[in-house]
Amino acid sequence: MTKRVAVIGGDAAGMGAATQARRLDPSMEIVAFEKGAYTSYSACGIPYVVSGQVPELDSLVVRSPQEHRDRSRIDVRTGHEVTGIDLAARRLEVRDQSRARTYHAPFDELMLGLGAVPIRPDLPGIDDAFVHGVQTLGDAAALLAEAERGRCSRVVVVGGGYIGLEMAEAFVARGMKVAVIESAEHVMGTLDPEMAEPVEQAMRALGIDLRTGVKVTGFGHRIVETEAGPVGADLVVLGLGVRPNTALLEGTGIELGVKGAVRVDRRQQASVEGVWAAGDCGESTHLVSGRPVHIALGTVANKQARVAGTNLGGGYASFPGVLGTAVTRICSTEIGRTGLSAAEAAQAGFSVVSTTIDSTTTAGYLPGAPTVRVRMIAERGTGRVLGVQVVGGAGSAKRIDIAATAITAGMDVQQIVDLDLGYAPPFSPLWDPIAVAARTLQTIA
């Protein structure tokens, strides 16, 4: 009998797995349920659409439902929300929104690409229409409409993580007055404090009203209430991170782990045979700490989807894990991080040594050589590199890939000093800043 695969979620994880499974197995039936209208899009591109740098929202769509149908023979059903999972009967309960009817869909194997949802703290007024998350293309369309209407002259971003800061800059580009409220002492909680400071300086230089160490207490009429008094707002953007969208799995017996993410094995199989998961709804193993983590990033989702899809399609593939590598640009300041921060390393039980060095991303004698700060964290005694952070001008962010590759290989600081990295005056000082950090750490590791 033909194998029937049901996919829940039409974004990178679900559709990536479906597409990969189809490559391996031309015969299986694949049905994908997506409650929204879009499939396979780049949520990371949303700030660039809102800012106007990318002119069309549709540019973010990598593959439309029809393309999935035509190219991969996947029965994509948009506007269909899965409302229940019956693992014993191997069937889904599905709500067809346009026809307002509910039906059952059988499956032999199930692919979970449930994604994540923006964290919405339980505060008065949080569900007001002027409070927006940034997760789906639907969210993007709403924010873009606001930006283009230009009626929201005052934007308040709650939370100083990647997406919050990217959105803050996007609204500045639209000529709006932007405030960012962050409850911690520094923005970018995935960086150590000394690396967050230059980001904060760059934000303030761009005119962003940055308020750190301030807790939001609620939302009123065109007002964000905080412990330090009210802040006027025509539009609120939530940048408090995301949590796995796994409410649907409660009571199914599918085991959940850290932050409620689906626990998976290295083949991306959940605790129930024939149920697979990938992307923002699932756990990953951190390659340095060895511990399960929830890291919601498109790169991870795509790789895990490819692994899940290969196994779904009858092949074999495994996903080794993540380093939490992330890069972004905020107000012309490039940011990169990989591995463990000093705080994360301590939490994972490492005794660490660390250093922070300042260098340039080109030869120092070239006029206007951009500055870069590199922070490196290594295990005391062994010198094994555990994490690296970079903040600086043009040419800073992607240097983190050197560190990501070296950490994956288990290199110590001496091995990084020895690396034969590319050098020419327009691209690097003679010693790459990453190697300078390693060389400095060598003397104290």
Next chain:
Amino acid sequence: MTKRVAVIGGDAAGMGAATQARRLDPSMEIVAFEKGAYTSYSACGIPYVVSGQVPELDSLVVRSPQEHRDRSRIDVRTGHEVTGIDLAARRLEVRDQSRARTYHAPFDELMLGLGAVPIRPDLPGIDDAFVHGVQTLGDAAALLAEAERGRCSRVVVVGGGYIGLEMAEAFVARGMKVAVIESAEHVMGTLDPEMAEPVEQAMRALGIDLRTGVKVTGFGHRIVETEAGPVGADLVVLGLGVRPNTALLEGTGIELGVKGAVRVDRRQQASVEGVWAAGDCGESTHLVSGRPVHIALGTVANKQARVAGTNLGGGYASFPGVLGTAVTRICSTEIGRTGLSAAEAAQAGFSVVSTTIDSTTTAGYLPGAPTVRVRMIAERGTGRVLGVQVVGGAGSAKRIDIAATAITAGMDVQQIVDLDLGYAPPFSPLWDPIAVAARTLQTIA
């Protein structure tokens, strides 16, 4: 008795070793002999001075003779040329150019930082004053004077390697008419042919008269003679590569290896006890082929100098080897390469598979996303990556560092696919081009 160290050569290799030795041993006597006027400068920066981008030739000097004297108590003698080495008597014969006298200098240990000299083929007219090498700051001063005088309206570069192409672009920036003559079918012999083509297109788009597959036969009055007829020239720049400057070592018993480079062990010690070498005059071990190679690059010189200096100073350090990583920018086209080219891999006895992919250095939906081409070469069967080349727009060159780090770690294509590399729309497509190449190669490796 105080140990006496003699250093021959005042650039990166010699002075780097001397400085490092001084750090470890405050008591030794260190005398450094340099026949020119400068110490510790960035020869890689010469094209940027000639183009006018770097306003002062002196900007390239990292540390002057006086700074070496003051900071590291090194007795630097510029204008002093070593004309003989007597290893049995442990003394040098030195010519003091300014006083036109010759004297002997004793030593206990000897550091060779002899550098390299531009290859000058034995052609009629090669020693004419209008034929310039590009190696020392003296060469740079001469070329800069020509560029600024502006009398040489027609520049002919002989040889299409890194330095030749960088100089070609520099003279174009000065408004001169530039021809490049290369005897091989393609420029950039360290790249495979399909990677050299986009570089050639970019050169021609800039108005450079590129003649490949053409042999130079001699130099006349304002003429470069070639097999394909004469080319008018007011100035000729040699870009034919360099050879180790080891003529001084003939007959000393110091063993020479590939291309006449000093053979060294992993501590940078030559075949004679107490004689050390680093940089362009010496051999390195290639980390992929395991074979001795001569790679004249500032990065290698600096690292080897640090190792030699540590050992000279009584410590222990070793240099693992090189990948021949190199990056440059020619006419807005960024170029990077590391490891073995397909031809080099075949020569080293590998059976290889390779792929060439086209991608972008940012998310494809960002307006003006620069294109990039990646070529990856892997060992057949094992999938171990042997070499990578990149050519493309902004953001291309330094991606080679991912490959350099991965190759150093002995990674195969699967491990590169699995790398947790940084992604954000301004910096990368979701799958980094390096990972795309690995993923493509995976299907055929």
